[in-house]
Amino acid sequence: MSATRRLGVGVLGAHAWAEHAHLPGFAAYERCRRVAICDVVPERARALAERFGFERVYADAREMLADPEVEMVDVCTPTGTHRELAGAALAAGRHVLCEKPLALSAADAFGLARLAAEKGLRTKVGFTFRYSAALKQVKRWIEDGTIGEIFHVHGFQQNSQFLDPNFPLRQYDTEDPDGPLVPASIVGYGSHLVDLLRWLAGDFRAVSALMRNFVPERMVRGKEGLRRVPIDDGTVAAVDFRSGAQGVIQTSFIAIGNYPGIEIRIYGSKVAVVARLVTEFGVAETLHLARAGEVEFRPVELSADRYPPGTDVRTPWRELYYRQLARDWTDEILDEGPAENTFLDGAMSQQMVDAVVLSHRERRWVDLSEMPS
Ligand SMILES: NC(=O)c1ccc[n+]([C@@H]2O[C@H](COP(=O)([O-])OP(=O)(O)OC[C@H]3O[C@@H](n4cnc5c(N)ncnc54)[C@H](O)[C@@H]3O)[C@@H](O)[C@H]2O)c1
Numbered sequence: 001m002s003a004t005r006r007l008g009v010g011v012l013g014a015h016a017w018a019e020h021a022h023l024p025g026f027a028a029y030e031r032c033r034r035v036a037i038c039d040v041v042p043e044r045a046r047a048l049a050e051r052f053g054f055e056r057v058y059a060d061a062r063e064m065l066a067d068p069e070v071e072m073v074d075v076c077t078p079t080g081t082h083r084e085l086a087g088a089a090l091a092a093g094r095h096v097l098c099e100k101p102l103a104l105s106a107a108d109a110f111g112l113a114r115l116a117a118e119k120g121l122r123t124k125v126g127f128t129f130r131y132s133a134a135l136k137q138v139k140r141w142i143e144d145g146t147i148g149e150i151f152h153v154h155g156f157q158q159n160s161q162f163l164d165p166n167f168p169l170r171q172y173d174t175e176d177p178d179g180p181l182v183p184a185s186i187v188g189y190g191s192h193l194v195d196l197l198r199w200l201a202g203d204f205r206a207v208s209a210l211m212r213n214f215v216p217e218r219m220v221r222g223k224e225g226l227r228r229v230p231i232d233d234g235t236v237a238a239v240d241f242r243s244g245a246q247g248v249i250q251t252s253f254i255a256i257g258n259y260p261g262i263e264i265r266i267y268g269s270k271v272a273v274v275a276r277l278v279t280e281f282g283v284a285e286t287l288h289l290a291r292a293g294e295v296e297f298r299p300v301e302l303s304a305d306r307y308p309p310g311t312d313v314r315t316p317w318r319e320l321y322y323r324q325l326a327r328d329w330t331d332e333i334l335d336e337g338p339a340e341n342t343f344l345d346g347a348m349s350q351q352m353v354d355a356v357v358l359s360h361r362e363r364r365w366v367d368l369s370e371m372p373s
Contacts, residue, residue, distance in 0.1 A: 006033040007330045010070030010094075012061055012085055013077035014039035014048045017099070021128070021318040022076050023052040025326030028310065032330055038064040061085055065092040072333060075099060076126075079171055083108050086343075090115050090123075095333055099126040100191045102346040106354050107372045109347035116343050123339075124329045125346035127195045129262050131324035133306040133313075134275040134287040138266065139200060141273065148270030150245045153201045157189040158252035159261030159278075162233060168221040169229060177228035181211055183357050184231035189251040189261075190356065195349040196264060199341075202243050203348075208365045209237035209356040214254055237356050240365075249356075260317055272297070277317065284317040347373075 009032050011018060018037075026032040038058035039045040045057040058064040065073065065088060073089035075082055075098040083103035089096045090112070102109040102125065116123045129135060141147050162169060172184040186209075198204060211232035218229050233254050239247030255261070262277035270292055277285045288297040304312065308323040315323075331337060351371045359366040 005334060006031050007334055008033050008035045008069045008071040009074065010036040010038065010064050010067060010072070011054070011074045011076060012038050012064065012089075013075070014041075014044040015076075017318075018076040019048060020316075021322035022074055022326075023048055024319045025322035025324075026074075027052045028308065028323050029326050029330055031334060032326060033069075035069045036064050036067055061088065065089055065094065070094060072097065072329075080104065083112060086112055086123075087115060090119055090121055093119065093121065095122040095124075096343075097124040097126065097329060098343070098346070100195075100346060101187060101350055101353075102343060103350070105372075106347055106350040109343065109350045110373055113343040113347050122333055123343040123346075124325075124332075124341055125195075125343065125349075126325075127192055127341055127345070127349075128318075128321045128325070129192055129196055129260070129277055130199060130341055131321040131328065132262075132275070132277055132285055133302050133324075134277065134285045135196065135200075135264065137287060137300070137302060137306070138264065138273050138275055141271065142200060142266070142268075146271055147266060147268035147273065150201050150241075150243065150266060150268050152265070152267040153197055153239070153241070153245055153247040154263070154265040155193045155197045155247065156250045156252075156263045157193045157261055158250060158255035158257060158263075159259050160254055160256045161259070162215065162218070162253035163256065165215050165218045165226060168219040169231070170221040172231050173220050173223075173229060177230065179230065180361070181213060182229070182231045183211070183353070185233055185251040185253045186211060186235040186353055186356050189253070190235065190249070190353050191346075191349050193249055193251060193262070194352040194356075195341075195345060196262070197239070197247055197249065198348060198352070199345070200264065200266065201241055201245050201247065203241070204239055204247075204352055204355075204368050205242045206240040206365050206367045207237050207352065207355050207359050209235060209249075209359040211235045211357070211360040232360075235356065235360070237359070279317055282314050284313050284315065284320055 034054040042059040
């Protein structure tokens, strides 16, 4: 394939996440041709197209999907629209990047993965943190045997985004304030976390989880005043991996700390590692390593070539990780490289999230083989 060929990119959704993550990523990579942005609020699409150098705008997804110069469709719209828009893009024969979660049920997410396979199209999920230089290094250390047999895997995604009840909640609501707990931190944060744990330490066998609501009344985006919203703002789970490794997961909307609030610890037979993706004093992430014979954790500095050109560990995390995602994804399509982080991975993540919720509701261990696939 020609080194000068560029990938025609079309983005659906022109709001906060597109502005801070996706669009800077495509704009910074010379192998992306910025063809179109579409938003049902056309002035948003126009403003961001102008700012990030996209050629044209649409207000209707169907029109953008019919544009022959859009080869890859990026779905960056609200969660409830993902399945329909990603499905329509696949049906139109386009490769698709879709924000997580792919659908409102794991069964629908598996359906999208099957559709992509039938069509022979490539897919990618917005699992932002797979594109962290620190976590890519951890993955390498697992694959090359540096870490040895994995014993314990701890995955946390916790920050205090929703500690203040006046900070408006979005995407989660309920008409029944006394009804069952609405899965929230385990969906919004947990979908990333379970994907990272599966990517690093392999498939899950079973899970036992506890979800809880700590802040009973909150503001909800678009609604007046404080109202009772029984979301899970904290979830903790014990995880049994197929390999025999033991895992601990915690997601929290209210644990004090900064964005994005990911911490992964892996304790192996030879080496233990701690990767913290928590922006502190301008630094996006840190990586520490200890060896069996030298048990104090030491910082690991990664070389400049581990970060996308023009970035370093001080680049704001949204842009840092999406610039890497945009490069990896574009190269995968143009160079026909191995598929990674596909819709099947998105569906497997969703299956585990559903298993966590079922485990909590039925107060028991749930085996992943019980879950729809
Ligand atoms: N991967 C991550 O780390 C991460 C972080 C933040 C948000 N997200 C996800 O990214 C997505 C977008 O987040 P956001 O905060 O920008 O959402 P948002 O609701 O602020 O913006 C979504 C935009 O999509 C537009 N839109 C809605 N339906 C559309 C349609 N049918 N066609 C075209 N445009 C349409 C809306 O008008 C709006 O401008 C969400 O699914 C969110 O969960 C992912």
